[in-house]
Amino acid sequence: MSRRARIPNLGGARAVVLHRPHPGIEALARQLGAIGLEVTEAWPDLPASAVGADFLFFDVDLGFDEQFPWAPGEAPMPLVALIGSEAPGRIEWALAQKADAQIVKPVGSAGVYSALLIARRAFDERRRLAAEIASLRERVAERQTVVRAVVALSSRTKDEDQAYAQLRALAMSWQVTLEEAARRVVDLQSAEGSHERPRRA
Amino acid sequence: MRLAGRRGFFVWNAAPLKRRIDIGVLYSRSGSYTLLGEACRAGALGAIAAVNADPKRSIAFAAVERDPAGRSEAYAPLAAEILRDTPARHLVGCITSWSRKEVIPALEKQGGLLWYAAPYEGFEASDHVVYLNASPNQHLVPLVAHVAARFGRDAFLVGSNYIWGWEMNRIARDLVADAGGEVRGERYLPLGDTDVSRLVEEVRATAPDFVLNNLIGPSAYAFYAAYAALGRDDPRFRPDRRPIVSCNLTEAELPSIAPFGEGHLSCLPFIHAGEASPSSSFEAAAHAAVTVLADAIEAAGTDAPDAVRQVLAAAPHETALGAIRIDARTQHAALPVKIGRIAGTRFEVLEESRGSVEPDPYLSHYDPAATFRPSLRLVR
DSSP: OOOOOOOOOOTTOEEEEESOOOGGGHHHHHHHHHHTOEEEEEOSSOOGGGGGOSEEEEETTTOOGGGSSSOTTOOSSOEEEEESSOOHHHHHHHHHTTOSEEEESSOOSTTHHHHHHHHHHHHHHHHHHHHHHHHHHHHHHTHHHHHHHHHHHHTTSSSHHHHHHHHHHHHHHHTSOHHHHHHHHHHHHHHHHHHHHHHHO | OOOHHHHOOEEEOSSSEEEEEEEEEEOOSSSTTHHHHHHHHHHHHHHHHHHHHOTTOSEEEEEEEEOOTTOHHHHHHHHHHHHHHSSOOEEEEOOSHHHHHHHHHHHHHHTOEEEEOSOOOOOOOOTTEEEOSOOGGGTHHHHHHHHHHHTOSOEEEEEESSHHHHHHHHHHHHHHHHHTOOEEEEEEEOTTOOOOHHHHHHHHHHOOSEEEEEOOTHHHHHHHHHHHHHHHHOGGGSTTTSOEEESSOOTTTHHHHTTTTTTOEEEESOOOOSOSSOOSHHHHHHHHHHHHHHHHHHHHTSOOHHHHHHHTTSSOEEETTEEEEEOTTTOBEEBOOEEEEEETTEEEEEEEOSSOBOOOTTOTTOOHHHHTSOOSEEOO
């Protein structure tokens, strides 16, 4: 996969900062504004509109699961952890949220831009991998269906190789995955079977 | 904070009572970018003299000068020394991004403010720096738009091998692609290297529509000379067909490349129009830095950097760059954009913006569709 370097387009992106007002994070909103983002600050509750934000910065020191309207690790946007105390329990909690980048408090001018770019890249990559894993899982789960479809088709063809080729041809003409085609073949087969049974009986 | 009374003291200067404020001046007077350092130094010292001579001003500046001699590692210790050992809270200084990035930690540690007067590659907004010269939406973006519309869209990118060249060329790759062109080549020379023969051969072989020059100092001078020789040999490479275009080449360096710069282009916030001074955008920006600083100290009633930052953006400032405003969010100046063509040791203005262009150091508001549609006013 080739990805051409682009001018990162952050203008008008929305960031929510989930942190109580504190001198250690004053520079964060300023820096996000300088970069061109719209910033909303919230504590302790996330506003409903936060679900549509492009980035969420969250406090690791005082944060808790119930602040988020999603299960831990399932945020729909890149997360940046704001770390003060480096207590292992707190770091573990931030990891459970699946933070994509972190900034150590107090926040200065440096570090915010790189956190944005790293978080977005990591989040996109994580999402891409999750989608790929889901699709692979689906295919693995359908292994048995494929075997059953090939067996069903091979009763009408010379051998299994031909049956498999036929299954692929069906998938292409139906414009579905091999696994989906296999499922249809198996469904047809069992439908035919259920019609046949009474006649035989 | 009530620092002013403690650190400043009163001096008699002409008739009125002026409060003395020390400011650091940190420019290199030797090394590979001497001419730029000297131009900025002249601007800063000229503005200090103007502030001191102005009877309407309630303050007088005393320059605390240090010379890093072009050595990037010398900047941070000298900045720290000024902030630690003298009353100065403000520094006017640095040319290269390298030196600016070295100085920022010292400013953060000791609570100083740097007034930075060189054009740079953007993607920074330190609250310890006020940026008085152009960043890419005020130089590179309008420059590529100008040349793509007139000479063609295909570019060759050259630069000195450090952050300015790398980042400028990275942005240029995107701009050229958005203009519908292609990058025919991209080459870097070590700082100070003057062996440009291979570079010129590659430009000849690939025949781009323009060459974006991000070389600095002697490397740039050698490149202009060699390119002029190529143009004499092969008319396809004359400046009216395939110009070299730059964002950091000003009047300060034109005597060093004359007559080989003739007809090539620069995009700058200030072009010398014959007045006594300032005579380049480096000089004008450093001059403006001191003017804005004086305005802000008078408005704040103190030279404490936090107080100065609070009032910076409150009103426009009459400066050597014209009437300019500082954007509170980014601490970058809104600046005019001018595209000039080299004629002797001056520039002819080909095109200029209507008024000032707001700073956008992260190119967050860059819009390819609007950029590659003509929007600047044609002067001639």
